[in-house]
Amino acid sequence: MQGMTDTNRPKRGVPEGLWLKCPGPKCNATIFRKEAESRLNVCPECGHHFTISSQDRIQQLLDADTFEEWFTDVRPCDPLEFHDRIPYGKRLVDEQAKTGMLDAAVVGKGFIRGRPIVIGITDFAFMAGSMGLVVGEILTRAIAAATEMNLPLIIVSGSGGGARMQEGILSLMQMAKISQALARFGDAGGLYIAVLTNPTMGGVAASWALQGDITLAEPGALIGFAGKRTIWNTVRLELPEGFQTSEFLLKHGFIDRIVHRRDLRTELAVIIDYCER
Numbered sequence: 001m002q003g004m005t006d007t008n009r010p011k012r013g014v015p016e017g018l019w020l021k022c023p024g025p026k027c028n029a030t031i032f033r034k035e036a037e038s039r040l041n042v043c044p045e046c047g048h049h050f051t052i053s054s055q056d057r058i059q060q061l062l063d064a065d066t067f068e069e070w071f072t073d074v075r076p077c078d079p080l081e082f083h084d085r086i087p088y089g090k091r092l093v094d095e096q097a098k099t100g101m102l103d104a105a106v107v108g109k110g111f112i113r114g115r116p117i118v119i120g121i122t123d124f125a126f127m128a129g130s131m132g133l134v135v136g137e138i139l140t141r142a143i144a145a146a147t148e149m150n151l152p153l154i155i156v157s158g159s160g161g162g163a164r165m166q167e168g169i170l171s172l173m174q175m176a177k178i179s180q181a182l183a184r185f186g187d188a189g190g191l192y193i194a195v196l197t198n199p200t201m202g203g204v205a206a207s208w209a210l211q212g213d214i215t216l217a218e219p220g221a222l223i224g225f226a227g228k229r230t231i232w233n234t235v236r237l238e239l240p241e242g243f244q245t246s247e248f249l250l251k252h253g254f255i256d257r258i259v260h261r262r263d264l265r266t267e268l269a270v271i272i273d274y275c276e277r
């Protein structure tokens with residue numbers, strides 16, 4: 001397929017330094033970075049799951065050296081010539097330099113315990129994982145490829161930014177575009193497993209992140225549409241404590257299972273076997 005290449009990018013994600021402060025609620029522990037890293041970036045004290053980069057996610061989930069990245073020729077642009085604090089065009093260049101990514105998602109093919117899959121991952125480090133034209137386009141193409149190749153599809157969300165406001169309506173239309181591709185994938189009998197990680201918000205939560213045949217979430221992830229403050233400002237309603245966490249959503253039927261990061265790879269393999277049989 002055009003634009004499919006292997007890439008080798010520098011590792012990043014959790015900020016540098018010997019020690020980490022755990023942001024987990026009621027934890028606040030200072031932990032040795034190496035200790036957290038040896039546990040897939042999970043706090044040894046409270047089990048808080050740190051946000052990790054898409055590259056780390058690939059390493060954790062896929063069999064070694066099986067990932068083949070697709071559509072690396074799709075680049076972001078600034079169609080609205082949008083300015084907020086800084087011009088969007090400059091922001092893109094800065095984010096690219098910071099992360100080594102072209103935009104906020106990575107898609108491709110790989111293997112999970114020997115099972116071939118198509119995978120998409122959004123990365124919080126690039127503009128909060130927000131979905132603009134590039135994220136929408138490469139996810140849509142990956143879903144179409146999974147449909148054509150008849151492979152299970154896994155999309156891991158780290159999209160706390162929802163739809164990317166700097167691309168206006170063009171980012172919002174990605175919700176419909178991806179949803180259409182997922183509907184075609186579903187009609188063809190494809191298996192889509194959504195993996196929600198901290199945080200998954202806005203237009204991403206309102207489209208592909210919550211359209212999985214099976215929806216998994218990491219513990220304690222923030223998952224929702226609008227934030228607590230926005231809801232309060234709009235409808236003046238105080239919502240229950242922790243109403244946007246994995247645990248609350250599991251209880252209310254929005255997600256199917258909460259899976260600890262160390263078990264995610266095996267869990268995905270088990271689900272694929274169960275559904276493909």
Ligand SMILES: [Zn+2]
Nearest residue numbers: 022027043046
């Ligand atoms: Zn902790």
